Amino acid sequence: MDVELQLNVENLISRYVHAIDDDRLEDWPGFFVEKGRYRITTAENYERGLPLSIVYADSRAMLRDRVSALRHANIYEAQRYRHTVSSTLIERIDGNTARATSNFQVVRIMHTGDSMLFAGGRYLDRIRLDGNDSRFEEKLVVLDSRSVDTLLAIPL
Amino acid sequence: MSAGPAARAWPAEGLARVPYWIYQDEDVYRREQERIYRGDTWNFLGLEAELPEKGDFKTTFAGEMPVVVTRDETGAIRCFENRCAHRGALLCLKDRGNLKEIVCVYHNWTYDLRGDLTAVAFRRGVQGKGGMPADAAPESEAPRKFRVEVFCGLMFATLSDKTPPVERYIGPGVAARIRRVMKQPVKILGGYTQVLQSNWKLYFENVKDTYHASLLHLFFSTFRLNRLEQKGGVVVGGEGGSHVSFTMMKTDSSGDEYEKAGMRSVSGGYRLEAPQMLESVDEYGDGVTLQILTVFPGFVLQQIMNSLAVRQVLPKGVGRTELVWTCFGYASDDAQMTERRMKQANLVGPAGYISLEDGAATGFVQRGAAGASERSSFVEMGGRTVESNESRVTETSVRGLWQQYRRHMGL
Numbered sequence: 387m388d389v390e391l392q393l394n395v396e397n398l399i400s401r402y403v404h405a406i407d408d409d410r411l412e413d414w415p416g417f418f419v420e421k422g423r424y425r426i427t428t429a430e431n432y433e434r435g436l437p438l439s440i441v442y443a444d445s446r447a448m449l450r451d452r453v454s455a456l457r458h459a460n461i462y463e464a465q466r467y468r469h470t471v472s473s474t475l476i477e478r479i480d481g482n483t484a485r486a487t488s489n490f491q492v493v494r495i496m497h498t499g500d501s502m503l504f505a506g507g508r509y510l511d512r513i514r515l516d517g518n519d520s521r522f523e524e525k526l527v528v529l530d531s532r533s534v535d536t537l538l539a540i541p542l
Numbered sequence: 543m544s545a546g547p548a549a550r551a552w553p554a555e556g557l558a559r560v561p562y563w564i565y566q567d568e569d570v571y572r573r574e575q576e577r578i579y580r581g582d583t584w585n586f587l588g589l590e591a592e593l594p595e596k597g598d599f600k601t602t603f604a605g606e607m608p609v610v611v612t613r614d615e616t617g618a619i620r621c622f623e624n625r626c627a628h629r630g631a632l633l634c635l636k637d638r639g640n641l642k643e644i645v646c647v648y649h650n651w652t653y654d655l656r657g658d659l660t661a662v663a664f665r666r667g668v669q670g671k672g673g674m675p676a677d678a679a680p681e682s683e684a685p686r687k688f689r690v691e692v693f694c695g696l697m698f699a700t701l702s703d704k705t706p707p708v709e710r711y712i713g714p715g716v717a718a719r720i721r722r723v724m725k726q727p728v729k730i731l732g733g734y735t736q737v738l739q740s741n742w743k744l745y746f747e748n749v750k751d752t753y754h755a756s757l758l759h760l761f762f763s764t765f766r767l768n769r770l771e772q773k774g775g776v777v778v779g780g781e782g783g784s785h786v787s788f789t790m791m792k793t794d795s796s797g798d799e800y801e802k803a804g805m806r807s808v809s810g811g812y813r814l815e816a817p818q819m820l821e822s823v824d825e826y827g828d829g830v831t832l833q834i835l836t837v838f839p840g841f842v843l844q845q846i847m848n849s850l851a852v853r854q855v856l857p858k859g860v861g862r863t864e865l866v867w868t869c870f871g872y873a874s875d876d877a878q879m880t881e882r883r884m885k886q887a888n889l890v891g892p893a894g895y896i897s898l899e900d901g902a903a904t905g906f907v908q909r910g911a912a913g914a915s916e917r918s919s920f921v922e923m924g925g926r927t928v929e930s931n932e933s934r935v936t937e938t939s940v941r942g943l944w945q946q947y948r949r950h951m952g953l
Contacts, residue, residue: 420863426893430637431732437884438732438869441893447815452814461899533735533864534892537901 387479394484395476395513398520402467403490406541411456414541415449418522419514424449426527427540429507440529440538452541462539464497469542471509479512483523486511490527492542494535505542506530552953557941558926559918562911569723570951573861577950578839579605579857582702584711585688586841586854587611587621589868590695591728597655602866603856604699607775609688610634610644611697614655621694621699622657623685633685645759655686657685693717694724696852712837713779715930719786719835722826727873731883736865737769740904742840742857743947745865747860748900749834749842749853749873750943752776752934753923754785763893774832777930778939783838783946785939793833819885822847836939837925838946847895848879849886860907865901 396416406411418424426440443449456462474488487510494504508513510526550567564570579585585604588611592600599612601624608624610633624633626646633644633653643660644653650663659681664776674680688699691747693708738745748754814820822831825848833875835843840855854866867890871883879917891899911917924936928945930939947953 395830419565419897427732428734431734434730434732436730437880438658438734438887439884440734440891442884442888443816445816450818451814451816451819455895460895461758461760495575533737535737536739536905537736538893538897 388476390482391478392476394515394517395484396425396474397512397518397523398513399471399474399486399488399509399511402493403471406465407465407469411453411540414453415446416488416521418446418449418475420446422446422449422522423504423524424527424541425525426529426538427534428498428529430532432526441541446448446539456539460539461463462469462537464494465540467504467540467542468493470494482515484513484515486513504535505538550953552824553918554694555918556926557928557944558735558920558922560747560921560944561916562800562916563915565744565908565911566860566915570861571741573856573951574857575605575607577952578947579607580701581631581950582700582705583702583950584691584698584705584708584837584840584841585699586837586852587699588854589728589730589852590619591730591870592868595640597640597642598638599634599641599644600949601634601636601657602854604688604701606856607839608632608729609686610657611699612655613643617699620656621688621690621697623687625685626651627680627683627685628658628662633727651680653685655670657687659684692901694720695728696720696724696843698837698841706839711780712784715777715781716784716786716837718834719777719788719833720918722828722830722841723833723843723850724836726827728850729873729875731869731871731880731887733866733868734891736897736901737858738863738865738866738901738904739861740863740908741860742855742863743861743943744907745855745900746836747837747940747943748904749836750785750787751937752939754903755934755935758899759896761889766935769848774830775930775941776936776939777933778928778942780834780838780950781863781946782942784834784943785942787934787939788830788834789832789934790829819888820847823879824888838943844890846889847886848883849890850883851890890941891901 402417424443431438447537469492471490473486477485490509492505493501495501507529512524513520514521514523553561554691587602593613596613596615599610601610609621612620614620626633628649628651631646631648633646652661665674688701691708698708738781747900772789776787778785788810805872829891831847833845842853844851851869858864867892871880889895920936921940924938928942
C-alpha cells in the first residue's frame with residue numbers, strides 16, 4: 387500500500403469537507419483544478435447511464451458562480467452540514483493522477499435545531515497529485531437516494 | 543384536529559381568499575383522495591418515453607393510491623391499482639422494469655399487463671383437498687383499472703367515466719402550449735425527487751403564482767430573465783385548475799420597475815463568471831424563453847430556456863409532498879444540445895438556481911400558518927376573478943386552481 391498516496395488523498399478530502407462544514411465556501415472552488423468538474427447525481431441516474439445532474443459545473447468559474455449565488459441571490463434558511471467521510475479506496479492512474487472512492491454522510495443542522503441525515507453516498511474522485519497542493523480534476527457525488535429534502539443549497 | 547369539511551365554510555370573499563385549514567385538515571386530505579385523485583380528474587403518470595417496449599412497466603401513484611403503468615402486448619398504455627385482489631399486497635415492488643406477467647409475491651396470484659387476474663395459486667386445491675369454493679369470484683376485488691389517455695407523449699389516468707378527454711379538460715390554450723414543447727419524440731435525461739415539507743396545494747399554487755417568480759427568485763431578476771416588464775402572459779384553461787404562463791425574454795425593455803419599487807430582488811452588481819450556462823437556442827421560433835404549464839391536480843411541464851422537465855406532484859400526507867422531476871430532451875438532440883440542457887439543469891431541481899427557493903417557500907407557509915387555521919391568505923393581485931391575462935403581476939391562475947378545486951370538493 388502506498389501510504390504517502392493514501393495520506394495525500396485523504397488529506398485533500400478532509401480539508402475539502404472541513405471547508406464546507408466551516409462555511410468557508412469561498413475556498414471550495416480552490417480544491418479543484420481550473421477546468422475541474424463537479425457533479426451531484428443520484429445512484430439511479432448513474433446506474434441507468436442518464437446524464438442529468440442535481441449540480442453540474444465544469445470549471446472553477448462555475449463553482450464560484452454557485453458560491454456567489456448562495457451568498458447573494460438564493461434564499462434559504464440558515465443551515466450547516468457535518469460531513470463524515472470513510473472507507474477511501476485509492477487507485478493510482480499514473481504518476482500524477484489517482485482515482486479515489488469514498489463513502490460519505492452529511493448531517494444537516496437547521497437553525498431551528500432540527501438535525502437530519504440529509505445525504506449519503508459515494509465520492510468518486512479523480513485527483514491531480516501535487517504534494518500538498520493536490521486538487522480534484524473531477525468530483526462526482528453519487529447520492530444513494532433519489533430524494534432530496536426541501537433543497538440542496540450548500541455543496542456536498 | 544377540528545371540524546370536518548362540511549362544517550368548514552369557505553370565506554365569503556370567494557376566490558380572493560384561501561383559508562389555511564385547507565392545507566391542514568386531515569379530513570380535507572382524505573376527501574381530496576376520493577374526490578380529486580380518484581374522482582373526475584386526470585392524474586399524471588409520466589412520459590410515455592419511459593415505457594418504450596412492450597412489457598415495460600413503472601410504478602407510481604394516483605394521489606396516495608399506488609398504481610402500475612404498463613405497455614401491454616398490443617403496445618397500449620395501461621394503468622391499474624398496484625394492489626392484489628387477494629390480500630391487498632403491492633403487486634409490483636420495483637420502480638420500473640419489463641415483465642410478461644405480474645405475480646404477487648405473497649401468494650403467487652398472477653395478472654396480465656392490463657391488470658386482469660389470470661391465475662390463483664392452488665385455486666382448486668391440491669389433490670382434491672383445499673382450494674376455493676367453486677363459486678368464488680376473487681375478481682370482484684380486482685385492482686381498479688384506470689382510463690388512460692396519452693396526450694402528446696404524456697400519460698394521464700382517471701378512474702372516472704365522467705372526466706372529459708384531456709384536451710377538453712385543459713382547454714385549447716393550454717393544449718396548444720403542451721404541443722409546443724412536446725413537438726417531437728423525447729429522450730429521458732434523468733430524474734430526482736424533491737421532498738417538500740408542505741401540503742401539495744401550496745406547491746401547486748406556487749407553480750401557478752406568476753407574481754412571486756421575479757420577487758423570490760433573485761437569480762432570474764438579476765439577469766433579467768423574468769423581469770415583470772418583459773412580454774408574456776398567463777392563460778387559464780379548462781375549469782381553472784390548468785394554466786400556462788410564458789415569458790419572452792428578448793423583448794426585455796430593461797426597465798427599472800424593480801429599482802423604483804425598492805425590491806430586495808435586485809441587489810445590483812451581481813454577475814456570472816461563466817454565463818455560458820445560460821446560452822440558449824430558440825427551439826420553437828417564438829421567442830418564448832420560459833413556459834410553465836400545469837394540469838390539475840398534479841402535473842407541471844417546464845421549459846426554462848432549453849431545460850425541459852415534467853414534474854409530478856404527489857401528496858404524502860397533509861404536510862408532505864413529493865415532487866418527482868423527470869428532465870428530458872428530444873431524441874434528435876446532438877451531444878452539444880444535451881450538454882446545453884445539462885448545464886441549464888442547474889436552474890432547476892432541489893439545487894436549482896431558480897427552483898431551490900420553491901422547496902423552502904411552501905414550507906414557510908405551512909409553518910407560518912400553523913396557528914391560523916381560521917384565517918386566510920389574501921389573493922387579490924390582478925383582481926378577484928379568474929381570467930387569462932397579459933400581465934404576470936397577477937394571481938389569476940392561483941384563483942383558477944381554487945375554482946376547480948372547490949367544484950370537485952363541494953366546498
